[in-house]
Amino acid sequence: MNASHETDLKGGRSAAPPPFGRLVNVAKTFQSAGQSVPAVKDISFEFRKGDLVSLLGTSGCGKTTVLKMLGGLIHTSGGRIELDGNAITGPYPGVGVVFQAPTLMPWRSVLGNVLFPLEVLGRNGAAAKTRARDILKLVGLAGFGQAYPRQLSGGMQQRVALCRAIIHEPSILLMDEPFGALDELTRLEMNDLLLDIRRVTGATVVFVTHSISEAIYLSDRVLVFSKRPAVIALELAVDFPYPRSSRTRFLNRFTELEEQASIALGVVK
Amino acid sequence: MGQNLLRVVYPLAGAAIIVIVWDLYVVVARVPLVVFPRPLQVAQALVSYSAILGSEAWVTALECIYGFLLSMAIGIPIAVVMTYSRIVNLMFYPLLVASQSIPKVAIAPILLVWFGTGMQSKLAMAFVIAFFPVVVDTATGLRSTSPELLELARSLQCSRLQTFFKIQLPSALPSIFSGAKIAVTLAVIGAVIGEFIGSNEGLGNLLLTANSQLNSPLVWASLVVLSVLGMMLYGVVVVAEKIFMPWAAFDTGGH
Ligand SMILES: Nc1ncnc2c1ncn2[C@@H]1O[C@H](COP(=O)(O)OP(=O)(O)OP(=O)(O)O)[C@@H](O)[C@H]1O
Ligand SMILES: [Mg+2]
Numbered sequence: 001m002n003a004s005h006e007t008d009l010k011g012g013r014s015a016a017p018p019p020f021g022r023l024v025n026v027a028k029t030f031q032s033a034g035q036s037v038p039a040v041k042d043i044s045f046e047f048r049k050g051d052l053v054s055l056l057g058t059s060g061c062g063k064t065t066v067l068k069m070l071g072g073l074i075h076t077s078g079g080r081i082e083l084d085g086n087a088i089t090g091p092y093p094g095v096g097v098v099f100q101a102p103t104l105m106p107w108r109s110v111l112g113n114v115l116f117p118l119e120v121l122g123r124n125g126a127a128a129k130t131r132a133r134d135i136l137k138l139v140g141l142a143g144f145g146q147a148y149p150r151q152l153s154g155g156m157q158q159r160v161a162l163c164r165a166i167i168h169e170p171s172i173l174l175m176d177e178p179f180g181a182l183d184e185l186t187r188l189e190m191n192d193l194l195l196d197i198r199r200v201t202g203a204t205v206v207f208v209t210h211s212i213s214e215a216i217y218l219s220d221r222v223l224v225f226s227k228r229p230a231v232i233a234l235e236l237a238v239d240f241p242y243p244r245s246s247r248t249r250f251l252n253r254f255t256e257l258e259e260q261a262s263i264a265l266g267v268v269k
Numbered sequence: 270m271g272q273n274l275l276r277v278v279y280p281l282a283g284a285a286i287i288v289i290v291w292d293l294y295v296v297v298a299r300v301p302l303v304v305f306p307r308p309l310q311v312a313q314a315l316v317s318y319s320a321i322l323g324s325e326a327w328v329t330a331l332e333c334i335y336g337f338l339l340s341m342a343i344g345i346p347i348a349v350v351m352t353y354s355r356i357v358n359l360m361f362y363p364l365l366v367a368s369q370s371i372p373k374v375a376i377a378p379i380l381l382v383w384f385g386t387g388m389q390s391k392l393a394m395a396f397v398i399a400f401f402p403v404v405v406d407t408a409t410g411l412r413s414t415s416p417e418l419l420e421l422a423r424s425l426q427c428s429r430l431q432t433f434f435k436i437q438l439p440s441a442l443p444s445i446f447s448g449a450k451i452a453v454t455l456a457v458i459g460a461v462i463g464e465f466i467g468s469n470e471g472l473g474n475l476l477l478t479a480n481s482q483l484n485s486p487l488v489w490a491s492l493v494v495l496s497v498l499g500m501m502l503y504g505v506v507v508v509a510e511k512i513f514m515p516w517a518a519f520d521t522g523g524h
Binding site: 068071072073091092093095097099101103105106107108116117119120121148149150151168174 | 415417418420421422423424425426427431435436439440442514515516517519
């Protein structure tokens with residue numbers, strides 16, 4: 001699975017397969033308390049199967065809004081979103097979501113939390129349990145299946161949330177600042193864990209963050225959002241090959257990309 | 270372990286001090302028996318009247334338990350309907366809150382007329398006084414479900430029933446239990462009020478009878494049994510909470 005994915009990535013660039021996901025002139029205006037708040041003005045981008053795309057922008061610029069529209073959790077006020085050729089108008093099968101906070105169910109064990117999506121889909125049984133245990137092992141939580149979420153640290157809880165998001169083999173993984181609440185060291189670890197998971201599962205990931213270095217380290221492409229109402233200020237292709245390592249962060253090219261993103265964000269003049 | 274022991278030892282020591290002060294006061298101030306019995310006399314009454322205290326306590330306990338269970342069985346569904354139907358909520362929630370300004374004791378005579386002097390009127394009284402916190406706390410719990418969990422449910426296309434039983438109801442459990450703990454305490458009050466207004470059995474009735482016969486040790490003995498009953502019922506709810514929510518034993522941990 002590993003090898004095929006990598007050839008896919010290399011071969012994919014030049015062959016240009018049809019996009020897996022496509023957003024065309026997407027806009028969103030919220031109506032709240034009689035006022036209309038334009039959150040997203042005009043967002044267009046595409047991604048292929050297996051891509052890891054980051055949405056980078058300052059707080060309140062509309063990243064979560066775009067992610068939720070992509071997940072069919074809120075309606076667009078304009079434009080079109082397509083996934084795998086289908087227009088998205090509401091929730092659809094095969095989505096995995098991870099939020100900023102782990103949002104586990106405190107009344108379920110770790111295993112129970114991870115199994116939740118399969119349970120909802122009616123795919124209970126021994127095979128499901130085995131799969132859950134395998135995934136927990138993948139994120140370094142073997143042996144914690146029977147623990148309750150409250151017995152785990154924040155980083156461990158977020159790993160459980162990650163397992164829950166991928167157990168039903170979603171075709172797209174939507175992550176909203178999943179590591180934003182973690183300390184720097186845990187966050188670096190989780191970045192590598194996410195890349196591992198992606199390598200193993202071949203998942204397509206749309207990743208929201210306001211960390212410039214995190215966006216560049218993880219992604220095939222970084223979309224830098226302008227201030228609200230959001231448009232895409234810069235689309236940055238990150239050309240470091242995978243697997244990446246912490247060494248990647250110290251390359252001159254990495255710093256260059258960080259500078260470009262910073263300028264697009266307006267934090268560096 | 271040592272901590273737990275201290276939490277038992279200190280209240281016991283406090284109780285001992287109160288009993289000693291009580292006894293000293295009655296002896297030194299020469300308070301007549303009718304007004305204030307000595308602790309030992311109350312203890313003697315507990316022993317010599319144990320048969321009748323036990324049987325009357327059983328009556329009161331049943332009234333409390335049935336009233337409490339009824340308040341849960343009716344209160345929780347009411348809260349569910351009010352949470353999920355905006356119209357029902359708008360129509361009846363303000364009325365429900367306003368109805369709480371009625372002094373419950375004032376309802377007792379009416380319940381007596383409706384249900385007679387038997388078990389039913391006590392049960393109804395216990396229910397009337399206990400069900401409000403059940404409704405309010407259950408509704409609060411249901412409404413406080415984490416929006417992210419609801420979003421997770423939506424993204425997984427959970428049915429309404431799945432969302433309710435797998436997410437909202439368990440989320441509300443802590444609130445439901447805090448409502449239950451208040452309700453069980455109130456149910457005891459309700460049952461005793463019911464017995465005071467019109468009854469020929471139960472601890473409340475025994476207490477009134479003993480009072481009219483100037484048998485103050487028995488009055489106090491009834492009071493002691495009544496409070497022990499209240500504590501036991503409360504204890505049962507706490508144990509049920511531990512069984513239903515084993516995860517609550519762990520502090521909200523994390524970071
Ligand atoms: N349900 C809503 N009703 C009204 N306004 C909303 C709603 N949701 C978001 N907004 C507004 O839309 C804008 C974008 O919000 P969004 O949550 O997408 O930002 P964000 O980029 O995810 O920010 P952050 O990095 O802080 O999470 C904000 O100004 C916010 O106030
Ligand atoms: Mg956000």
